[in-house]
Amino acid sequence: MQFMALIYNAEGSESSYEGGMGKIMADYWKFGEEAKAAGVMVTGDALEAVSTATSIRERNGKVELTDGPFAETKEQLGGYYLLECKDLDQAIEWAQKIPTAKYGTIEVRPVMVFDQ
């Protein structure tokens, strides 16, 4: 099964991470290597800051653009991983290793599979 791990955190919350920004980067790199070696990593990316977000919707044939994210919440989506796991337990096991779990929230959800 494929699971999407969505990585949320509040802006500035990284500062609570022991070892600071440098350590976060190093730990993310380590996580990526570990997940690749285990055959779990499908893909993953970090996203630019929420200040770069543009939200798009079409209503009555007219496209509306909004400057900013879909929902103004304290914790914002900052990146994701797509993981290949046996079941939810394995997905949880990997999600808790993502460094942001220590100061933000990781949401895991299975990727929907459509029957042929």
Next chain:
Amino acid sequence: MSEIEHHLTRALRKSSGRILASLIKSFGDFDKAEDALQDAAAEALRVWPTNGIPHNPAAWLHTAAKRRAIDKIRKDTRHHAKETQQILIDLEATKEDMSETDYDIPDERLRLMFTCCHPALSNEAQLALTLRTLGGLTVREIARAFLSSETAMLQRITRAKKKIRDAGIPYEVPGIEQLAGRRVAVQKTIYLIFNESYSAFEGQTLTRDDLAKEAIRLAALLFRLDPCPETGGLLCLMQFTHARRAARTDNDGQMVSLEHQDRSLWDHKTIKQTNALLVEQFKLGQFGPYQIQAAISGMHCQAQSWGATDWQQIAALYQALTAFDPSPVVQLNAAMAQANMGEVQPALASLQTLEDELCCYQPFFAARAELHLMRGDKTSALFDLDRAIDLTKNLIERRFLLDKRENVAICKSDTEN
């Protein structure tokens, strides 16, 4: 109820958890398993009157349910061919040539327990699903036990099953590195079921016996399948508590406090057996909160009277419990034990530090009223009893508190006159 129906109901009540667990293991799907068992039950009602009641009704139901399920899977073209093959191989692997009496349903209930109590499900969903699949209770029974509507309960169970299927919650006993943590979730679910039976929040009756018995049955099952001292402790705690049930209410259905209970009504045989089981757990030297709470309950059970209770030991046990669980409720109980040892003033002082956190907790005010009475301060006691009465939602508890208030008020006016 006809004789056939009676036998069928009994077989289902006793074995549906086990049959379902085994079917779910084969299908990897709760609904298919339940449907198959239901079909088998309907078939039993048709066939048993002519062919007679089988020697081993549970085995008969299991086999019938599997046959029905195989038929259905064969017809279901949407199923992925490879998966279907595997399921069919698994199902047909059962030794059909075995005589019905020897036939044993594989015990897959431990897996099912871990799945139903998976921490990715809400507590409410865990409780409902466990009672439905492992306890074999009907949705109506569960709804009644939790004072909820049947529709709401059915929805909760359906949603939980959907999450198990779609979110990839495994049907497995967790690996060794996760087992300890996940076992705690199973223990907690069972304990919540048991507590629910005693609190009867907003309810009319103080205990719901069936729910309590079901929780004890589940704990005994967990303990047998996955023996661990804390599960043993949980089982002992519930058994000790349940052994005192007959004395907890009087003939009019009024609540009787531990102090005034008729101890001859306690189930002393169970108390004795439970005590032996608890001692065995303690010998293993892996202490935990359930074992300690069981020990406290056991101390009460073995005291000949309220006056003969070993408060020193109980206070020490509560102290040990705070190391595992420093919650204000545990601190409240520790303070009450201290007061019963005779140290009323320090107990009252520690209660004052808990008031902010327990300002909506009825037993806090009932307990503090008790301490005020020990010091002869009836005015403060009445004040706290009023607050306890305001907070309780259980009618029997309310009557108990109102009676107590009246007694204190009478004593007070007597001394004042």
